[in-house]
Amino acid sequence: MINLELPPKLEAARQGSRGLAEQLFRPISRKYDKQEHDYPEELRVLGGPRKAKTAEQIKEEQALRELAKAQEAKDEGKVKNGNNVQGIVSVTEMCRGDVGLMLSVPGVGLGNAAISAVATPEQKARFGHCYASMAITEPSTGSDSANISTTAVLDGDEWVINGEKIFITAGERCDHVVVWATLDKSMGKAAIKSFVVPRDAPGCELVGLEDKLGLRASDTATIRFDNCRVPKDNILGSPEVDAKKGFGGVMQTFDNTRPTVAAMALGVARASLDLTTEILKKEGVKADYAKDMWHSSAIEAELYRMEAEWDAARLLTMKAAFMSDNKEPNSMEASMCKAKAGRMGNYVTLRCVELCQAMGYSETELLEKWARDSKILDIFEGTQQIQLLIVARRLLGLSSAQLK
Numbered sequence: 001m002i003n004l005e006l007p008p009k010l011e012a013a014r015q016g017s018r019g020l021a022e023q024l025f026r027p028i029s030r031k032y033d034k035q036e037h038d039y040p041e042e043l044r045v046l047g048g049p050r051k052a053k054t055a056e057q058i059k060e061e062q063a064l065r066e067l068a069k070a071q072e073a074k075d076e077g078k079v080k081n082g083n084n085v086q087g088i089v090s091v092t093e094m095c096r097g098d099v100g101l102m103l104s105v106p107g108v109g110l111g112n113a114a115i116s117a118v119a120t121p122e123q124k125a126r127f128g129h130c131y132a133s134m135a136i137t138e139p140s141t142g143s144d145s146a147n148i149s150t151t152a153v154l155d156g157d158e159w160v161i162n163g164e165k166i167f168i169t170a171g172e173r174c175d176h177v178v179v180w181a182t183l184d185k186s187m188g189k190a191a192i193k194s195f196v197v198p199r200d201a202p203g204c205e206l207v208g209l210e211d212k213l214g215l216r217a218s219d220t221a222t223i224r225f226d227n228c229r230v231p232k233d234n235i236l237g238s239p240e241v242d243a244k245k246g247f248g249g250v251m252q253t254f255d256n257t258r259p260t261v262a263a264m265a266l267g268v269a270r271a272s273l274d275l276t277t278e279i280l281k282k283e284g285v286k287a288d289y290a291k292d293m294w295h296s297s298a299i300e301a302e303l304y305r306m307e308a309e310w311d312a313a314r315l316l317t318m319k320a321a322f323m324s325d326n327k328e329p330n331s332m333e334a335s336m337c338k339a340k341a342g343r344m345g346n347y348v349t350l351r352c353v354e355l356c357q358a359m360g361y362s363e364t365e366l367l368e369k370w371a372r373d374s375k376i377l378d379i380f381e382g383t384q385q386i387q388l389l390i391v392a393r394r395l396l397g398l399s400s401a402q403l404k
């Protein structure tokens with residue numbers, strides 16, 4: 001029989017993140033929904049932006065990595081619940097507290113996932129400590145990321161970056177930005193590479209911040225790169241342009257970040273479902289799974305439906321993360337879980353607003369906020385439509401040129 005219980009190690013991680021969500025995030029959730037652009041000072045207890053590591057720290061970490069590698073070799077062939085599965089469990093719990101605040105915790109940016117997916121061991125040692133945001137979107141390029149116009153040109157020992165990036169989550173608060181740029185636009189997506197750019201590099205300029213529907217505790221920035229120079233070895237992955245490879249290695253980032261965004265949707269939807277169940281219980285609607293369907297009310301049936309949708313999204317998300325931990329290619333599963341969880345999050349949070357009526361729509365509860373927060377989770381890191389397109393391509397064995 002399949003055992004779907006969390007192993008003890010993950011249960012401990014879940015409890016820790018739940019404590020953080022309930023004690024730190026939830027009490028200040030409404031405050032930073034109202035005070036958009038103010039930094040949530042309360043999060044400073046989690047540690048400010050981290051300082052660059054000393055040579056000694058880098059050496060110590062290298063030794064730890066060697067040990068982990070040796071252990072990994074010993075465990076060869078055994079299944080693992082590693083960083084990705086643990087990340088899903090923690091992110092879900094933290095976002096049950098507040099997704100915007102989770103995205104504002106110093107040190108946990110979407111660019112960090114890119115670094116861990118694409119960087120060499122040496123780069124991981126250099127950039128592992130960073131708080132990195134992720135800059136792909138441009139004023140004229142969103143879903144069609146193969147069309148980006150930001151350029152990177154090698155000049156001696158430095159890359160010179162020029163272009164503008166918009167909608168960068170944590171773009172103001174981070175200390176580094178992972179920037180997608182093309183080495184040669186005429187060579188198409190194979191020439192797109194990612195670069196780690198320090199936020200204080202000359203020529204890296206914050207242009208503005210968005211006012212948003214949801215996720216207001218999290219900053220969303222526009223950054224301009226004007227002859228911005230970074231060292232030659234700040235390119236993530238190989239600088240070679242291999243036309244056969246399609247995207248120049250940057251796409252692996254999404255195999256890790258899409259399940260993470262799916263976990264955010266799981267967290268927000270869980271918050272809505274838990275509160276709605278509690279509110280309805282006070283009104284005499286008790287979800288009782290032992291009751292047969294003939295004696296369930298329409299509202300109870302709706303609660304069961306939402307719980308089933310939530311669990312389906314959770315299992316797909318865990319599967320994608322589990323595959324990543326066990327080094328199995330998971331691009332299709334990453335898109336599947338993002339598509340399912342994104343849509344589920346939108347459906348559940350809005351339905352909870354409807355079911356709780358005035359309490360759902362007014363600001364006395366957080367239900368209306370969660371409905372606003374959940375919308376973006378079906379958009380960023382690839383929209384619903386783009387995820388379905390990717391899944392269709394994989395299932396049908398068609399390339400992006402064959403199925404657009």
Ligand SMILES: Cc1cc2nc3c(=O)[nH]c(=O)nc-3n(C[C@H](O)[C@H](O)[C@H](O)COP(=O)(O)OP(=O)(O)OC[C@H]3O[C@@H](n4cnc5c(N)ncnc54)[C@H](O)[C@@H]3O)c2cc1C
Pocket residue numbers: 110133134135136137141142143144166167168169170212215220376379380381382383384385386389404
């Ligand atoms: C709050 C917020 C935070 C963000 N954070 C980041 C970030 O940290 N880093 C970053 O780089 N970007 C970020 N983004 C940008 C986000 O990833 C893009 O908005 C998203 O990729 C969609 O791009 P677009 O807005 O240009 O829409 P478009 O690509 O123009 O799409 C518009 C609509 O058309 C649909 N569509 C497009 N192409 C197809 C197709 N081939 N088939 C079917 N339908 C299609 C889309 O699904 C969508 O519904 C953020 C955006 C927001 C609002």
